Amino acid sequence: MHKSRVSAFVLDCRVDDLAAATQFWSQALGRPVTNSDQDGDGKYAELRTDTDEPFLLLQRVDHEPRIHLDIETDDLDAEVARLEALGAKRVAFIKRWWVMQAPTGHRFCVVRKQREEVGAHLNEWP
Amino acid sequence: MHKSRVSAFVLDCRVDDLAAATQFWSQALGRPVTNSDQDGDGKYAELRTDTDEPFLLLQRVDHEPRIHLDIETDDLDAEVARLEALGAKRVAFIKRWWVMQAPTGHRFCVVRKQREEVGAHLNEWP
Numbered sequence: 190m191h192k193s194r195v196s197a198f199v200l201d202c203r204v205d206d207l208a209a210a211t212q213f214w215s216q217a218l219g220r221p222v223t224n225s226d227q228d229g230d231g232k233y234a235e236l237r238t239d240t241d242e243p244f245l246l247l248q249r250v251d252h253e254p255r256i257h258l259d260i261e262t263d264d265l266d267a268e269v270a271r272l273e274a275l276g277a278k279r280v281a282f283i284k285r286w287w288v289m290q291a292p293t294g295h296r297f298c299v300v301r302k303q304r305e306e307v308g309a310h311l312n313e314w315p
Numbered sequence: 316m317h318k319s320r321v322s323a324f325v326l327d328c329r330v331d332d333l334a335a336a337t338q339f340w341s342q343a344l345g346r347p348v349t350n351s352d353q354d355g356d357g358k359y360a361e362l363r364t365d366t367d368e369p370f371l372l373l374q375r376v377d378h379e380p381r382i383h384l385d386i387e388t389d390d391l392d393a394e395v396a397r398l399e400a401l402g403a404k405r406v407a408f409i410k411r412w413w414v415m416q417a418p419t420g421h422r423f424c425v426v427r428k429q430r431e432e433v434g435a436h437l438n439e440w441p
Contacts (some may be wrong), residue, residue: 195344198324198382202419210419214402217386217417218321219438241367242436254420255323256382260343275342291343293328293336294380310368312345 193268195313196261196303200254207234207249220245241309256302259286259298266297271314319394320437322429323370326380333360333375346371360371367435385424386410394425397440 201209202210207226211234217221220236227233227246236245243258262268269287277297280288286300334351337360341348346362353359353372362371369384388394388409395405395413406414412426 193345196333198384200421201418204419213418217398219319221378221418234430239436239440253379256384258324270432271384276339277343289369292339293326293330295382314345 190203190313190315191267191271192311192313193260193262193271195243196256196300197246199246199248199257199259201252201257202246203250203252203254204289205249206233207247209246211236214245214247218245232287237295240304241275245301249278255296257295257297259300259303261300261303263302265301267314271293272299316439316441317388317390317393317395318439319386319388319425320438321369321384322426323385325371325372325374325383325385325424326379327374327376327383329376329378329380331375333357333373335364337373340371340373344371352372370429381422383421383423385426385429387426387429389428391425391427393440398425 200214204210211222211225215236218236222234224235227235228311232249234247238245244280252311272289277289280290286298288296288298290296321356327432330336337348338349344362347364348360350361353361358375359428360373364371384441398415402418403415412424414422414424416422
C-alpha cells in the first residue's frame with residue numbers, strides 16, 4: 190500500500206531572475222511570497238498556500254514557460270511503477286525526484302512526501 | 316470591491332479524442348471522471364475535486380500540451396483591469412471569458428464565478 194497526491198503546481202518561468210515573475214504571480218493570485226529563494230540558488234520561489242492546497246511554486250527554467258504538476262508519494266518506486274503501468278514514461282531522475290512524461294505530452298514530477306503531516310485529498314493505492 | 320481566486324487547473328491536451336487522456340489523468344491523480352463531456356461537444360472533461368479545491372479539467376486543444384490556470388471573479392472587467400495593471404495582456408475574449416497572457420508568457424483565463432457558493436482561498440480586492 191502506498192499513497193500519493195498532487196502536491197504542487199509549478200510555474201516554470203524562462204527568466205534570468207525570478208523576482209519579477211514571483212511578484213507578478215504573487216499579486217495576480219493574491220498570495221504573498223513565503224519564500225523567494227527556496228533552495229538558496231534563486232531557482233525556486235514559493236507563494237503562500239493553506240495546508241489543504243497544493244504548493245504554488247515558481248521555478249526558473251531554460252525551456253518554454255509552462256505549468257507542471259508534482260505528485261508526492263510515500264513510495265517513489267511504487268508510484269513511478271504505477272504511473273508507468275498507466276502509460277507514463279520516465280524522463281530523468283533529478284536529485285530526489287523523477288521527471289515523467291504523460292501520454293498527453295505533459296511533463297510532471299514524482300517527488301517524496303513534502304509535508305510532515307499528511308494533508309487533504311490523499312489517494313491510497315493497493 | 317471585487318473578488319477572485321484560482322478556480323481551475325486545466326490540462327490542455329492536443330488529441331482528437333479526450334477519452335484516453337481523461338482516463339490517464341483520472342487514474343494518475345486518483346480522481347474519478349465526474350463529467351466526460353462537460354459542454355456536450357467533447358471539448359472538456361472534469362475530474363472529481365472537493366469544494367475547497369480548484370477544478371481539474373481537461374481541454375482538447377490544437378496547440379502544444381500545457382496546463383493553464385483559470386481565475387474566477389465576480390467582476391470580470393475589474394479583475395481583467397487589475398491584472399493588466401500588474402503587467403498581463405488581454406489576448407482574446409472567448410464566449411464568456413478573457414484569455415490573458417502573463418509577463419512570464421503563461422496564458423491563463425479570467426472567468427465568471429464558477430461555483431454557486433463562494434469557496435475557500437478567496438481574495439478580496441479594493
